[in-house]
Amino acid sequence: MDLLSADPGLIVWTIVTFLLLLGILWKFAWNPILAALDAREQAIQKTIDDAERLQAEAEAVLQEHQKRLAEARAEGNRILDEARQAGEHMKHDILDKARAESEKVLERAHRQLELETEQAVQTIRAQAADLALRAAEKVIERSLTGADHRRFADEAVAELAEERP
Amino acid sequence: MTLQETAGHAPDTLHQAAGHAADEAAHGAEEGVDIVHHLADANYIEIPPFGEIHLPELHLFGLDLSITKYTVYMWLAAALILLVFLPMARRRGRVHHGLYNAFEALLVYVRDEIVYANIGRDEGKPYVPFIATLFFFILFMNLLGLVPYGATPTGNLAVTGVLALFSMLAIEISGIVVNGPVRYAKSLVPEGVPMFLAPIMIPIEIIGHFAKPFALMIRLFANMTAGHVVILSMLGLIFLLKSWLVVPVSVGFALFIFLLEILIAFIQAYIFSVLTAVFIQLSRHPH
Numbered sequence: 306m307d308l309l310s311a312d313p314g315l316i317v318w319t320i321v322t323f324l325l326l327l328g329i330l331w332k333f334a335w336n337p338i339l340a341a342l343d344a345r346e347q348a349i350q351k352t353i354d355d356a357e358r359l360q361a362e363a364e365a366v367l368q369e370h371q372k373r374l375a376e377a378r379a380e381g382n383r384i385l386d387e388a389r390q391a392g393e394h395m396k397h398d399i400l401d402k403a404r405a406e407s408e409k410v411l412e413r414a415h416r417q418l419e420l421e422t423e424q425a426v427q428t429i430r431a432q433a434a435d436l437a438l439r440a441a442e443k444v445i446e447r448s449l450t451g452a453d454h455r456r457f458a459d460e461a462v463a464e465l466a467e468e469r470p
Numbered sequence: 471m472t473l474q475e476t477a478g479h480a481p482d483t484l485h486q487a488a489g490h491a492a493d494e495a496a497h498g499a500e501e502g503v504d505i506v507h508h509l510a511d512a513n514y515i516e517i518p519p520f521g522e523i524h525l526p527e528l529h530l531f532g533l534d535l536s537i538t539k540y541t542v543y544m545w546l547a548a549a550l551i552l553l554v555f556l557p558m559a560r561r562r563g564r565v566h567h568g569l570y571n572a573f574e575a576l577l578v579y580v581r582d583e584i585v586y587a588n589i590g591r592d593e594g595k596p597y598v599p600f601i602a603t604l605f606f607f608i609l610f611m612n613l614l615g616l617v618p619y620g621a622t623p624t625g626n627l628a629v630t631g632v633l634a635l636f637s638m639l640a641i642e643i644s645g646i647v648v649n650g651p652v653r654y655a656k657s658l659v660p661e662g663v664p665m666f667l668a669p670i671m672i673p674i675e676i677i678g679h680f681a682k683p684f685a686l687m688i689r690l691f692a693n694m695t696a697g698h699v700v701i702l703s704m705l706g707l708i709f710l711l712k713s714w715l716v717v718p719v720s721v722g723f724a725l726f727i728f729l730l731e732i733l734i735a736f737i738q739a740y741i742f743s744v745l746t747a748v749f750i751q752l753s754r755h756p757h
Contacts, residue, residue, distance in 0.1 A: 308506050308695070314534045315511060315628035318541045323636060326548045327603045334555035335599035341559075342578065 436465055505702045509695060511626055512539045517619055540623040547610035547623065555606075580605050580743065588747040589754070597750060600640055605743040608633065612694060612735035616728065624738070625694040627687065634687035637746040642679070645753030657756030682749050686742055693738045697731040 440461045513536060514522045527536040554573050561570065580602045585594040608624055615622025623629045645654045658675040659668050704724040708716050 308510050309627060310510070311626070311628035311631055312511060312534065312538070313628075314528075314536050315538060315540055315626060316632055317533065317535055318537075319544060319623075319629045319632035322541075322544050322548055323603075323607065323632065326551065326607060327600065329552065330555060330603050331599040334552075334559045335602055337559040338555065338574075338577065339581070339598060342574075342581075 432468060433465075436461060436468075505699055505706065508702060509625060509698055511628075515539050515542060515619070515621075539621050540626050540629060543614050543621045544611060544623040544629065547607060547614055550610055551606050576606075577602060584740070584744045584747050588744065589751045593754065594747075597640070597644075597747065601743045601747055604633065604637070604746060605739050608690065608742050609735060609739035612739060613732075615694065615698060616731055616735065622694045622698065624690050625698060627691050630687045630691040633690070633742070634683035637686055637742075637749070638680075638683035640746065641682070641749045641753045644750045645756065648754045649756065654753075654756065682745075686745060690738050690742055693734055697727060697734055700727050701731070 440457060443457060513527065514524045516522045525537040525539070525542065527534075529535065554569075558570050558573065581598050584605070585598050585601050588594070589597055611623045611629070614620045615625060624633075645657075649657070658672050659665075660671070660675075663671055701724045704720045704727065707720050
């Protein structure tokens with residue numbers, strides 16, 4: 306049994322031992338362990354994939370929500386602006402209309418006043434002419450005296466005064 | 471430590487152990503530590519200071535199938551491997567703890583970095599059990615030489631030779647199965663080589679097929695033997711020089727080599743299995 310010898314006994318025992326070890330390990334250790342390792346790796350991979358997918362989904366949902374929130378905020382602002390503008394518009398309209406109305410009313414009143422004044426003046430003028438005519442008639446109808454003159458004139462004035470309330 | 475001259479020992483070898491040396495200082499030049507005796511296979515296991523265990527002799531079919539020191543340590547390595555991995559296989563589905571994680575990491579390393587990295591993920595799958603067995607068997611045998619009373623079966627040419635033989639079988643069978651016998655035989659003459667070179671190329675390629683496993687055998691044997699030789703030489707200096715002053719230096723160097731040997735035990739197991747994987751891949755795809 307030298308250092309460099311290879312004894313047949315040891316060779317045979319090594320062959321037997323290695324083959325037995327290989328067989329036992331293959332069937333009872335490597336196959337189950339490697340299968341378990343694969344299963345675990347797949348499970349981990351699946352968990353990671355799931356987590357990534359869920360995160361992506363969550364991010365998408367978050368972005369969607371943020372988009373919607375921004376849209377809603379913009380919409381709200383727009384509605385508010387529109388309402389403000391409409392209100393402003395309406396206020397101006399109403400004011401303008403009221404101003405125009407008041408001017409119209411004022412003008413009508415003025416015109417009415419002028420019309421009535423003119424009518425009154427014309428009425429007075431017509432009556433005065435009428436009276437004058439009637440007085441002239443009476444003067445012509447009778448022979449006139451000085452006293453008569455006086456009296457007629459007084460009568461005419463009194464009549465005039467009577468007719469004017 | 472008593473001396474037992476057994477049948478296989480060379481008669482001119484002096485079996486002188488450490489403790490003996492101090493007692494029999496008067497013998498002078500005949501003293502020493504017999505390194506070969508320590509490293510060679512034997513029919514007994516020395517367990518100083520309790521004595522030695524004689525192993526049963528067995529002769530079958532005209533072969534000397536006696537159980538020897540290395541046979542016992544080889545079985546011990548195999549038993550330890552089974553002790554580690556059989557319970558681990560039964561624990562599947564559960565989370566592993568402690569030492570199981572370490573061995574699982576080693577197994578995953580063998581699978582991913584040795585087999586998958588060299589043969590490929592899908593093609594390499596059937597080879598994982600073989601190469602993992604090779605790796606752990608070699609690793610455990612390497613490490614057994616580093617425990618007290620231990621011996622390194624991989625420091626013996628019979629053991630490394632058989633392991634290399636199995637590597638060679640795996641390499642050649644892979645090549646023949648994957649390529650078919652005809653195409654595999656044709657790979658003895660690489661493509662593009664003129665036919666008149668075939669008489670030179672064929673013998674060279676055939677020698678190459680045997681040189682790979684032969685190198686595996688010698689590499690593992692030499693590495694495992696060399697570390698022990700160096701450690702024993704360092705410690706032997708103490709008895710050779712017979713001075714206490716040598717002790718710190720010798721022990722220091724021996725300790726350094728010992729730590730290096732732990733590293734080498736792993737590296738050699740790695741190299742043996744990774745080269746087997748590389749050769750399998752080369753033989754699957756000869757061109």
